[in-house]
Amino acid sequence: MQKTEFIIDQNLKEMTKHRTDTLPVACYETTIVNNIHGHIPLHWHDELQFVAVLQGTVLFHINDQIISVSKGDGIFINSGVLHMAEDHGGNNNCIYLCLNLTPQLAAPSDLYVKYVHPYITATNLPFLYIDGGIAWGARILEAIRLIRTELVSQAPYYELKVASALLDMWTLLIKNGYALEHDASEMTRSRRMKDMLQWIHLNYADPVRLEDIARMGQLSRSETCRYFKQILRTTPMQYVMDYRIQKSIELLRLSDRSITEIAYEVGFNSTSYYINQFRKSMKKTPLRFRRELAEK
Structure with a gap:
């Protein structure tokens, strides 16, 4: 089995460039056990991160909390937040889609200050659990899978489809989140x-x-x-x-x-x-x- 290495700098910032040739977004299928350390080490990044768990149960360590996310559910991790991930129970079967995008891609530039910046600077929104059993959560998880397909195939106009899906995801997240705090x-x-x-x-x-x-x-x-x-x-x-x-x-x-x-x-x-x-x-x-x- 080919082991992968997760590169971070001395400040714990992830060094991976999350983008295609034309869009600052990337979506990976991640198998935790394939990392050389056996887990995804502690890190942070400027990008927003959406996760859809495809198999098993993942334990995400985010700031001082541990969140268990099982197949069919997902999680949103905010920009700049320290986090790591490990296989729950050591079953070596956790697989998830990891969608990373620059915050500026979440909404058109004219709307960024109103609809994105307050959320990435809020101190009470390090993460948001995405429940696949409720309508808005299921739509976000489906959008992650659609984006993954579009980024892999890169069929004509895929960039527009990805941008549209990202805007839908962000709208669903901020409509179903909670009141923001800046502590x-x-x-x-x-x-x-x-x-x-x-x-x-x-x-x-x-x-x-x-x-x-x-x-x-x-x-x-x-x-x-x-x-x-x-x-x-x-x-x-x-x-x-x-x-x-x-x-x-x-x-x-x-x-x-x-x-x-x-x-x-x-x-x-x-x-x-x-x-x-x-x-x-x-x-x-x-x-x-x-x-x-x-x-x-």
């Missing part, structure tokens, strides 16, 4: 979390202390721990550990460096400690992981 404290909370994660991603290979992370978020040690526990459901130092393991996976896959070289390159000061932590996270040693990659 300055929530915006500050999100910015601080991104600042701390960016610092970790730039400095993970060096010695990392809780005090350093807290300073980047302009928080106390206890507040920093609370942020990580609420939003990422882990501790700051465990996040550093997990990120180092993730970076080592990239090196195991893409380089011929030795296990010891990789351990020190991603911030471990002991090969044996690295191997133990890798086994704890991945249920196998780094060497076995590399051998299994070579066999595929």
Whole structure:
């Protein structure tokens, strides 16, 4: 099975260019287990995202919430929102359509300020569950499937059909959403979390202390721990550990460096400690992981 890699930058921003030759939109069929990490890692992007689950059940981690989305339903994830996805229960069968579009494509330019901008800046709309069992939800999910077909076939006038379907989807979403809020404290909370994660991603290979992370978020040690526990459901130092393991996976896959070289390159000061932590996270040693990659 060909493994895919999900590229994000040091600020957790996804680097994929979501567009065709003529439209800033893309729609992918995603099988979670095919990602090299076995899940879709934590990230954000400027684009709006609509998801239609085709098979299995997906757990989306969005800010400090976990949302279970099963076959026949979907979810909308707003621009700039931190999120990740994993296979619920480890059944390795979760497949979904993922539609990403630039916010400017959701409505004509003359209507953007009135009908799009207030929604992408609202602090109470990180996501919206799309229930396929109700009329407006079913129409959005059907539109995602139609757009996927049009983008793949690229038959004559497909751009107009895609643009029309996107406008219908956006109209349905904002008509059936809820009253918008713009909370300055929530915006500050999100910015601080991104600042701390960016610092970790730039400095993970060096010695990392809780005090350093807290300073980047302009928080106390206890507040920093609370942020990580609420939003990422882990501790700051465990996040550093997990990120180092993730970076080592990239090196195991893409380089011929030795296990010891990789351990020190991603911030471990002991090969044996690295191997133990890798086994704890991945249920196998780094060497076995590399051998299994070579066999595929």
